[in-house]
Each structure stands twice: as C-alpha cells, then as structure tokens.
Amino acid sequence: MPTLLRRAAVALVVTLMPLAWTSSVRAAGDVVIGAVFPLTGNAAQVGIDARAALETEAEIINGHHDMPMLLGAGGGLAQLGGAHVRLVFADSQNNPQTARAEAERLITQDHVAAIIGSYTSATAATISQVTERYQVPYISADNSSPSLTERGLHWIFRTSPTDVMFTGAMFEFMQAIGERTGHKAASVALIYEDSIFGSDSAAVQRKDAAAAGIRVAADIRYRANSPSLSTEVERLHAADADVLLPSSYTSDAILLMRAMHESGYAPRAIIAQDAGFVQQSFLDAVGPLAEGVMSRSAFALDATRARPAIAPVNALFHARAGKDLNDLTSRDITALQVLADAIGRAGTTQPEKLRAALAATRIDGAQTIMPWRGVAFDDKGQNSEADPVIQQIQGGTWHTVFPFAVATAAPVWNVGK
Amino acid sequence: MTPVLLLQVMALGLLTGLVYALVAAGLSLIFGLMDVVNFAHGQFLMLAMYAAFAVHAASGVGVALELPLVVLLLFVLGVATYRGLIARALGVATNRGMVQIFVTFGLGIFLTGAAQFVFGGDFRSIGDGMLANRSLILHGLHLPLAQVAAAVVCLLAFAALALISRTEFGRALAATREDREAVALIGIDRNRIFALGWGLGCAAVGVAGVMLVQFYYVSPNVGADFALIAYVTVALGGFGSLLGALVAGILIGEVEALTALLLEPSLKQVGMFAIYLAVLMLRPRGLFGRL
Numbered sequence: 001m002p003t004l005l006r007r008a009a010v011a012l013v014v015t016l017m018p019l020a021w022t023s024s025v026r027a028a029g030d031v032v033i034g035a036v037f038p039l040t041g042n043a044a045q046v047g048i049d050a051r052a053a054l055e056t057e058a059e060i061i062n063g064h065h066d067m068p069m070l071l072g073a074g075g076g077l078a079q080l081g082g083a084h085v086r087l088v089f090a091d092s093q094n095n096p097q098t099a100r101a102e103a104e105r106l107i108t109q110d111h112v113a114a115i116i117g118s119y120t121s122a123t124a125a126t127i128s129q130v131t132e133r134y135q136v137p138y139i140s141a142d143n144s145s146p147s148l149t150e151r152g153l154h155w156i157f158r159t160s161p162t163d164v165m166f167t168g169a170m171f172e173f174m175q176a177i178g179e180r181t182g183h184k185a186a187s188v189a190l191i192y193e194d195s196i197f198g199s200d201s202a203a204v205q206r207k208d209a210a211a212a213g214i215r216v217a218a219d220i221r222y223r224a225n226s227p228s229l230s231t232e233v234e235r236l237h238a239a240d241a242d243v244l245l246p247s248s249y250t251s252d253a254i255l256l257m258r259a260m261h262e263s264g265y266a267p268r269a270i271i272a273q274d275a276g277f278v279q280q281s282f283l284d285a286v287g288p289l290a291e292g293v294m295s296r297s298a299f300a301l302d303a304t305r306a307r308p309a310i311a312p313v314n315a316l317f318h319a320r321a322g323k324d325l326n327d328l329t330s331r332d333i334t335a336l337q338v339l340a341d342a343i344g345r346a347g348t349t350q351p352e353k354l355r356a357a358l359a360a361t362r363i364d365g366a367q368t369i370m371p372w373r374g375v376a377f378d379d380k381g382q383n384s385e386a387d388p389v390i391q392q393i394q395g396g397t398w399h400t401v402f403p404f405a406v407a408t409a410a411p412v413w414n415v416g417k
Numbered sequence: 418m419t420p421v422l423l424l425q426v427m428a429l430g431l432l433t434g435l436v437y438a439l440v441a442a443g444l445s446l447i448f449g450l451m452d453v454v455n456f457a458h459g460q461f462l463m464l465a466m467y468a469a470f471a472v473h474a475a476s477g478v479g480v481a482l483e484l485p486l487v488v489l490l491l492f493v494l495g496v497a498t499y500r501g502l503i504a505r506a507l508g509v510a511t512n513r514g515m516v517q518i519f520v521t522f523g524l525g526i527f528l529t530g531a532a533q534f535v536f537g538g539d540f541r542s543i544g545d546g547m548l549a550n551r552s553l554i555l556h557g558l559h560l561p562l563a564q565v566a567a568a569v570v571c572l573l574a575f576a577a578l579a580l581i582s583r584t585e586f587g588r589a590l591a592a593t594r595e596d597r598e599a600v601a602l603i604g605i606d607r608n609r610i611f612a613l614g615w616g617l618g619c620a621a622v623g624v625a626g627v628m629l630v631q632f633y634y635v636s637p638n639v640g641a642d643f644a645l646i647a648y649v650t651v652a653l654g655g656f657g658s659l660l661g662a663l664v665a666g667i668l669i670g671e672v673e674a675l676t677a678l679l680l681e682p683s684l685k686q687v688g689m690f691a692i693y694l695a696v697l698m699l700r701p702r703g704l705f706g707r708l
Binding site: 040041042044045047048194220221222223225226227228230231232234235238250251254255258261262263264279280281282284285286287289 | 418419422425426429430433437529530533537538539540541542544545550551552554559561564632633634636637638642643646673674675677678681682683684685686
C-alpha cells in the first residue's frame, strides 16, 4: 500500500509539474511566439544559432538597447501597453513529421500567436500546413524553396527571398560579370541534395540557364548526408563546367569541397545556393579550400554604411552566440522584427487581425539589418522587396561583390582564364 | 565515360568500402559472439572520432598518438558497457531480446545527446592534419592520402583480428560462441570472454573512428549514416564472420560508387539495399555466414 501511495503521489507531481511551470512563466500580457527549428540532429547548430538570433531580437524589442531600426527603441510593444515578446522553442529534429507535431503542440498547448521557422524547406512544408489548418500565421524566416508560397496558403508570410529570386540574382551576376570581363560563362553544372530545397533550387537553375542560353553540362542529384560524394565529384570533374552551382547543407558542402580538392578538380567558379556554404563550421572545416567560393545571400554583414543597425545588432548577437551574424541568423532576426511590428499594428494577437496587419506590412529596408529595399508581402505572402546579393569568400571572409552598386569588393572571376 | 574515370571511381569505392568493413567488423564480432545487436554502434564510432579530434587538438602529434589512445579508450568503454549494461540486460527474466535492443538503443540516444551537450552541434574536422587535403597521384588516378592511410590501417586491423582469433583467447571466443553453457564446464569464465569481446569490438570501431576523422567531419549524428551501412554489411557478409564483413564492406563501397556513376547518385543506397535483398533471398545466412 505505501508503494502504491508513493506511486500515486509521484504521478500526481509529474502531472501537475508542467501546469505549475506554465502558469509561473506566463506573465500577464506577454505575446507568446513559437519557433520551430532543428535543435538536435544533423542541422542542430543552425537551429541553436537561430535560437540565439531570435532571443537577441526579443531582447532588442523587450529591453532598452536603442538600435537604429524599427522597434529598436525597445521597451516592449508600445501599442500593447509595453507587452513583452516571449519565445517558445520547439525542436523539429530536422524531420518534417516531428516539425508538424511540434507546430501543432505549440498552437494547441502554448497558444502561440504565430510560428517562426524553420531552416529546411522540407520542415516548413509541414509546419505551414498545420498553421493553415489552425489559422495561425507562419513566418518563414529562412526557407527558400519557391513552392512554399505557391500552394495557395493564406497564413504563410515569407520575409526572405525565394530560390527563384536568389537564382535570378546568380544569373544576373553571371551576365554582368561576363560583360564586364569579356569572359562569359558558357556552361554550368548543377549538384543538389535530394530534398525539397535542392530539387526546387535545381529546377529554377535549369530554367534560368535555358533562358540565359547557358548549357547545363551536368545535372547531379545526390543523396543528402551520404558518407561519400567522391563519385559525384568525378562526374562533375568530367563535365568541367565554367560555373558550379551547388545546393547543399553543411555536411554535404564540406564533403563536396574536400572531395573536389582531393580529386584534383578546381572549378573555375562556384556560386552556391547559400545554406551549408555560409556556415562558420563550413569555413572552419575547409579553410583555404573555400577561397573564391561565391554564394547568393539575403544578408551583407559588410553593408554597415547603408544599414547602421548591423554593427550594434551583430555585437549583441555575438555576445550571445560567440559568432557573427550570417545569412540565416540575420533573416531570423528580421522575421521576428516583422512579426512584432505586425502584432503591434494589429494591437492584438487575434489571428484574423494579425493576418491583416501582416498583409499590410510596409517596412523600409533602412529600418532593418538587411540590404533589401524593404518588406512588403504580395498576395501569396512573399516579400517582394527582398533583393539578394552575391558574396564571395576573399581572404577567409565574405565580401559583397554584386550588385556592383552595393559591392564592397571586386569579384574574382576565373572563367575564361 | 573514360576508362580512367571508371578506374578512379572504383578505386575510391574500394577505399570507402574498407572503412565500411572495419566499422562493421566490430559490430559483427559482438553479434557473432552473443547474438546482441549493438544499436549504439554508430555512436561509439562518433565518440572515437571526437576523442581523436580532441587528442589532435590537444597534442597535434597526429595519428601515431591518436590511434593507441583512442583504441584503448574504446576498449575500456566496450568492457564498461558490457559490465554495466549488457550483462544486466542479459540477466533479466522476461523479454530479454527486447531489453537488449532497448538498452543499446537508449545508450545510443544518450550518447548522441551527451555529445551535443559537450561538443555542441557543429561540424568539426581536422583541417591541418598531416594527411588532410592531400592526394597520391598514381597513373592519373587521384587517391586521397588520408583515405589510403585509412584503408591500409583497416587491412592491418583485420589482420590483427584474424591473428587474435588464432590465439587461445580467440579459441575461447569461438567456443563461447558455439555453446555458452558448455564452456563453463571447461573453466572458461563466460562473462570475462563477453566483456573482452565487447572491448575488442569497440576497439575495432575506435580504429575506424580515428582513421575516418582524418578526412571526414564529426558531429553528434555522424555515426547514424555509417551505422546503417554497418548493419547491412554485417547481414550481407554473414553474422559473426570477419571475412564476410571485409568482403561485404568492399562490395558495398563498390556498388555505391558504381551506382552513383552509372545510374543516379541519389539512388546509391538503393543499389546497396538491392544487393542486400538479393543475398537475403538466395542465401539468408549471408555470404560467409555459418549460422
């Protein structure tokens, strides 16, 4: 009998503990926002960095850091009586099914006003289905797959560019640099991972290449996270295109660069579809092999003159994460900024009103840390004013090389040499 | 496709396959000895890689120091795992099979979480090792030096395992495998043999981990992809067969490489599993299985 009693007591405590926990932390008037990112699994570091970025922006909104940007004055959301933004994180494990379940949990149990996510497009595809069903806004901070905003969903808002816009910038750059140097790219090789991100990216690249009259010399779809990419590299080597266009996450990006080096293959130009190539761990792992690699980016850390908030926001983020802002973390910060602005203008977290406020968003680029014209959503929920840039690793760090008007360094272009 | 390209791809497939084989050897040894599938095998590989990484970062000496230290560490870890967990799991009265599965599976999840806690989720790699980013060029073939070294060490490790199986301890291992009850009658301590078997199996993974981290990144989840291949390798080669693991590892390396070259890179695991299914249908005990 005593054991039974003890068990019952333990069971009671275990059941009640979460209740006590939730009620103690849910201060009156806080605006609760959910964030679904991979916090464990193969993309864990990206999610951990995203958490640091979102926490940094929440600190800016709630605290008193006086950043020269929208909501930078701090002190909470003025229209809601200084209500603080509170984040609830959920771990997608970079698995679409887990992401779906976690999004549902955030909505039904934590009653979040909106969800921000999620790094990989495959997880965003399932999260946005859940938010659509429950009629809660999903703010896509850093998913680039174009199809996400092409499915007729009403509750998705994507602040950052899609791979259509990103890839457009890559081909504009190839055209412009070709004209400037007289060495046009005649062929490209595509290598991409086999989930929605890589496949969608390659589909756009194929189309843009055809439109630009550039030959696709190799079109290689590989299995993500495979232990070796050396055969894939041999095929790239054999094709020997002018420009290599990889769409890879971090682990594959590291393998790809190493395998190319080991097989004695040095592409004349590499323009990456962001993702793995902009991670610090990629630079650390491949070191000098990354020199000259270009990538599309939504962010330019070196655009400090046009965007005065970059330096102080980066300093605040650096204190938290121990690294500089990159293309992904900067977009996470901007996503929360845009969402908080909409909640403020709506004056409530009531879903329909919040949705209307998001749809009416008009933010000038200078009020953000991004090099964009601004933030304004089209009727599909896509920010149409997010202009990408092309960056290049020169001397171990990223420099903006295109558009030429905002470039901080001249591009190194080895095609035709 | 040129003959050089085909040869190049096959050479790389062989080098990769030898690493697969060594990862599988430890798994096969433990399974053959006591019918326990170690679902934490990939995590042991990951630990070995982190350990080698840490030794490298602290000393900068290279493989010569990393190998003995990490192999010893993994041996101790293997013995400790057997004594602390497996022996207890074998002692339960009911559902022994399930308990064994859950114990090693749970250990694997714990180790992945612990690694993320201690080392963080980032990808790390030895960028400045003696072997890193260099290639041997033979008759137009580019052979990554680190992978060649890994292949040589793998072959040596297989030779060492084969030698051990000829010693008295090896015979005791074999006898325990044949009839774990009868060996007690001739004075063999079954528990001790099992513990040493676990130590040996984990030490083999330690060798693989040290050689792998010379050219591969390490992250808390790095073991999963290799472990899956190791399970297939063991089943393909035959449970408990050392030669089987070697042949099956090389076979899988080649099948993967050639599928990626001749068909579709995204289908390379399909090729591997197709071979596996074919062998299962025609010869269920595996290529060299005795059971």
